[in-house]
Amino acid sequence: MSESGVVFEAIAEATLFGFDATPSEVRIRPRSRGWRVGGAVGTFVGVVAVASPLVVFPPHAVWLIGGLGTGAFLANRRYIERFTLLSAIGACPKCGHGFSLKNTRLRAPHPLPCEGCHHESTLQLPDGLLQKHALD
Ligand SMILES: [Zn+2]
Structure with missing residues (x-):
């Protein structure tokens, strides 16, 4: 009952209204029913x-x-928890402070709180990425 999908990696974006998005490396594991x-x-x-x-x-x-x-x-x-966000590494679009998330349930949209400026940007995954990797 513990089988789970293959980990995949992608370049997502950290987005915050009014600022240029920054790239974020993510590793995600799809979870089976x-x-x-x-x-x-x-x-x-x-x-x-x-x-x-x-x-x-x-x-x-x-x-x-x-x-x-x-x-x-x-x-x-x-x-x-259909997907586990194993890691997300990037920088805050507003202040450039780095963030690094580990092992958390992937939410949609996933919040990225910044310790530098205390604004919360959002993790934007490429369109269709999750659908492509979704298990049942
Ligand atoms: Zn910031």
């Missing part, structure tokens, strides 16, 4: 297993609902 579902189930079971001993203490319902809610929330985050 099996990886996402298996991980989601494992996450849910793990969280509920950790939370369930607390249910013997009052307020019982709060622990129960909290455990189930947290498990569902984290499981869902795993389930929707």
Whole structure:
């Protein structure tokens, strides 16, 4: 259940309104449905297993609902992780401060917070790149 796709690399762009985009090297790993579902189930079971001993203490319902809610929330985050952004390296379009992201769920659009100027640029992937590499 842990099979996942082949890592691919691309040149994306960091874009910020009003500034010239800068190139950003990205490495991305597509995730299969099996990886996402298996991980989601494992996450849910793990969280509920950790939370369930607390249910013997009052307020019982709060622990129960909290455990189930947290498990569902984290499981869902795993389930929707269709691509993992293994790394993204580039520079802020505004101030040129370098950024380097590692191992995070790729979002669309993916935010690139800058430690230099505290503006947030956006990672712009080439059109059709994800569709080309998407697993089921
Ligand atoms: Zn900046």
